[in-house]
Amino acid sequence: MGSNSIRINGPFDMKNSIESGQPLAFHAEYSNKGKSFDTTYSTSKGVITTRLNGKKLSYSWQGEYTATSARMEITRRFRINDNMQSIYEKICTDDFMKSAISAYNGMRVTQNDPWETTLSFILSQFNNIKRIRNSVKMLINSYGTPVEGSDAKLFPSAEQIREASIKDLMRHGAGFRAKYIRHAAEFCSDNLDMNSLYKMDYGDAKEAIMEINGVGDKVADCVMLFAYGKMEAFPIDVWIKRVLETIYFDGKKKKVTELHEFASEKWPGMEGYAQQYLFWHARSMKIR
DNA sequence: ACCCAGGCGGGCG
DNA sequence: CGCCCGCATGGG
Numbered sequence: 001m002g003s004n005s006i007r008i009n010g011p012f013d014m015k016n017s018i019e020s021g022q023p024l025a026f027h028a029e030y031s032n033k034g035k036s037f038d039t040t041y042s043t044s045k046g047v048i049t050t051r052l053n054g055k056k057l058s059y060s061w062q063g064e065y066t067a068t069s070a071r072m073e074i075t076r077r078f079r080i081n082d083n084m085q086s087i088y089e090k091i092c093t094d095d096f097m098k099s100a101i102s103a104y105n106g107m108r109v110t111q112n113d114p115w116e117t118t119l120s121f122i123l124s125q126f127n128n129i130k131r132i133r134n135s136v137k138m139l140i141n142s143y144g145t146p147v148e149g150s151d152a153k154l155f156p157s158a159e160q161i162r163e164a165s166i167k168d169l170m171r172h173g174a175g176f177r178a179k180y181i182r183h184a185a186e187f188c189s190d191n192l193d194m195n196s197l198y199k200m201d202y203g204d205a206k207e208a209i210m211e212i213n214g215v216g217d218k219v220a221d222c223v224m225l226f227a228y229g230k231m232e233a234f235p236i237d238v239w240i241k242r243v244l245e246t247i248y249f250d251g252k253k254k255k256v257t258e259l260h261e262f263a264s265e266k267w268p269g270m271e272g273y274a275q276q277y278l279f280w281h282a283r284s285m286k287i288r
Numbered sequence: 289a290c291c292c293a294g295g296c297g298g299g300c301g
Numbered sequence: 302c303g304c305c306c307g308c309a310t311g312g313g
Contacts, residue, residue, distance in 0.1 A: 021294060121294080121295095122295095122296095124293090124294050124295080125293090125294080125295035125296060126292090126293060126294095126295055126296080126308070126309090127293055127294080127295090127309095127310090128292080128293040128294085128311085128312070128313095129293085129294075130293095130311090130312065130313095131293075131310075131311060131312070132293095132294085134311085134312095170309075170310090173309090173310070173311085174309085174310095175308080175309030175310050175311095176296095176307090176308045176309050176310090177295095177296090177308095177309085178309090180296080180297095213296090213297080214295090214296065214297085215296085216295060216296050216297080217295085217296095218294075218295060218296090219294090219295070219296085222294080235294075236294095237294035237295080238293085238294070238295090239294065240294085255303095279294075283294090290313105291312105291313090292311105292312095292313090293310100293311100293312095293313105295308105296307105296308095297306105297307100297308105298305105298306090298307100299304105299305090299306085300303105300304085300305085300306100301302105301303090301304085301305105
């Protein structure tokens with residue numbers, strides 16, 4: 001247990017960083033209190049509580065954290081050290097991107113735990129955000145280890161999830177994805193050292209994670225981006241497909257492979273950030 | 289009541 | 302390889 005604070009440089013919109021369909025959207029608790037914004041979320045090691053007030057991000061931790069590791073967790077999770085001006089220079093390529101950046105100025109791509117991200121985005125397939133959130137929270141409450149001095153629980157490990165029966169996972173809202181989750185939990189605890197993917201390049205790491213049954217092209221890209229911080233990853237879901245076709249291809253249908261090529265040529269090395277702004281802006285504008 | 293959801297694997301041509 | 306289909310379930 002302890003607390004400290006970080007001074008934020010550059011624009012930082014914590015609310016949209018959490019709400020914008022990234023892993024924290026699926027289990028973090030958050031609220032506006034006056035002019036400050038409060039957040040609490042479970043990790044594999046403890047519980048992190050933050051309060052953003054202007055440029056000051058105060059935080060406290062419980063569980064297996066030291067002052068150093070807690071600071072690293074927060075810095076990494078919200079990509080505090082990202083140079084947003086430099087990122088915006090790369091992705092502000094046209095009027096649509098300009099309006100997206102303007103609407104969500106300071107929204108970060110977050111960088112989350114690999115297992116947490118894999119589990120969350122397997123659940124996301126053919127699902128909606130509210131339901132994904134209910135499922136993830138149920139899984140935390142049912143399988144997570146209690147945290148001393150808190151009523152919260154740790155984010156459950158792959159080793160803990162693999163002990164669940166398919167039926168139990170289905171009862172927790174996983175539906176037909178239950179078998180994928182079980183396989184992922186077994187694969188990630190037996191056959192895959194998830195930490196080894198950090199040092200692989202994007203293509204190799206994506207290929208490795210796609211060995212999990214239930215992880216295809218889109219979910220793999222989400223894991224590459226939201227866990228491993230590989231900024232060339234460009235997850236293409238229905239929203240991204242529609243918004244690209246609408247804005248850049250005059251409404252004409254394009255194949256996913258063509259859209260990947262388009263993104264890598266338009267936002268080289270920063271596709272992930274472009275995707276996050278496209279996604280959240282497209283959803284708010286209900287582009288269908 | 290009815291439709292749909294940040295896709296995926298499997299089966300087929 | 303590309304296309305098409307079914308899929309558990311609950312929120313809107």
